[in-house]
Amino acid sequence: MTERLVVIGNGMASLRFLERLTERASGRFDVTCVGAEPVAAYNRVLLSSLLGGEVDEAACTFRGLDWYAAHGITLVTGAPVTVVDPGARIVQVGEGLVLPFERLVLAVGSVPIRLPKPGMDLPGVITFRDLADVAAIRKAAVAGARAVVIGGGLLGLEAAVGLRRLGVDTTLLHVMDRLMERQLDHAAAGLVRDAMEARGVRVRLRADTEAVEGEGRVERLRLTDGTVLPADLVVMSVGVRPSTALAAAAGLEVGRGIRVDDRLETSVPGIHALGECAEHRGVTYGLVEPAYEQAEILARHLCGEDAAYAGTTLSTSLKVSGLPVFSAGLVDVPEGAEAVTWSDPAAGLYRKLVIGDDRLVGAVFVGDVGEQGWCKTLIRTGDALAPGDRDDLMFGRAPPRPGAAHPLAA
Incomplete structure (x- = not known):
């Protein structure tokens, strides 16, 4: 008898889990994977290269639809899950599709944070997280456009470099006193800043945004020190938060993320979580490497191996x-x-x-x-x-x- 396994989310963590699972348990599970985006899993690491025109969308693709079919995986794309019912062991997709399950894996990732400041809902304020964001940024990055990127972490730097490659006048704002402060000390961050500025990106540190302003769309950005920066495009890259709404509505235990044990199991037996949405031993990870390690452990665990996740050295x-x-x-x-x-x-x-x-x-x-x-x-x-x-x-x-x-x- 095959177990019905539903995987919610079709990002990088989800695909790695499916790859490892099919290597170990061909035919053991009847797998359905549901992704909210209209395309199959792709390489988010290449988004800045895609934005800057270094690669095309095909280069970001991991597996074609034929791979899912060949491994007996039913892939549903462009269809957000609306309800998870742990008692009835069903998942509702959209308005009509209902998927029963014995095992459920939540790989729903994270959502980009928007600063709670005035004007963040104006047209022209865009996050940098997925293919749709890249398309929106490229559409706005017309000749003569002026862009402001908020956030000096990895994604913010990548967005700024990508925009500069498009020939856009680009300013990067960071509220801290150095770029990538979680990963770099002051000396290393200084070298990174020099590299950014050598590429034509203006960098402003200790820059706290007060508001985005404009009549009907973005026209300027105002800092708390009174500085006003003209802007036709504002790219928001100030971090992400684990996507927990679906799990919380289903009654799963949630903290910063969906809480899991060393076998990536949530507070409800038979329901697991991995990747950016998961909280393990009080820690949530926003990087690919921990998600891949979790995918490996969960695949081994579901195949009957004695595998446990002890955390990742970042x-x-x-x-x-x-x-x-x-x-x-x-x-x-x-x-x-x-x-x-x-x-x-x-x-x-x-x-x-x-x-x-x-x-x-x-x-x-x-x-x-x-x-x-x-x-x-x-x-x-x-x-x-x-x-x-x-x-x-x-x-x-x-x-x-x-x-x-x-x-x-x-």
Whole structure:
């Protein structure tokens, strides 16, 4: 007997879960996947490249519709789920489609935050989250347009770079004193700012938006210090919040996200959650890597394996205006720890190791990220640093002598 499994959401986390599930349990589940967007899962990481014209929409596609059909997955797109009834074990899609289930997976992602300031509902204020947002931004990014991007996190930087590639006059606002403050210290953030400005993006820090103004559509943005910035387009990228409304209405336990245990199960047996909508041990993640780890664990668990999710050590690896950036673990130095740094601002190079109790607890690299994999492993395992590790992490491992095994090869 096959179990009826319904997956709500068809984003990157959902697709990774379906891929891992079909690898392990072909024919074990009768799977229906319901996505609110009109297309199948795509690579959101490439949205800024799509916005800037570096790739086309086809390059963002993961799996064609034939893949779902070949694996026996019924895919429903462009159809938001309106009701989850845990007692009756049914999901209602739109007004008429009803899907019974034995197992349910919520992979409903997150929703972009809009600042609670006047004018945020004016035409021309757009979030940067999905394909529809990219299309709306590109439509507004006409010749001579002036854009203001609010938010100096990863997505805000990507949106600003994408707009500049389109030739749009672009200003990036961030309320904090440095860009990407969760991932970068001041020195690293300064190099990223330099890279942004070298690409023609104006960056204003400690810039708090008071209101967006205009007659019938966006015309200007006013800061709390009185500065007025002309704007034809305002892109909002100030973060996301887990999508919990559907789960809360169904009576599932909800905090910041949909609360799950180490097997990604919610407060209702047989109903699971993963990805950006899930809250595990009080933590919600807004990155792809934790979602993929959760997808792997849940697929193994549903296939009868003894698999548990213990959380993810956060890391970020990306290119900002062509500048490689890596961050993992702690960015700021806690009491009792030390920082080892090396900097060459003229070359755009910076490395910082945060070391506590002779263990690597954090790392920030800009310009050269060659040892990022090793750093992630050391931070995750908590292994003590061996003699010479500090130098090798800072400057790279020396190549072995001809005919000799590398001392770290084992």
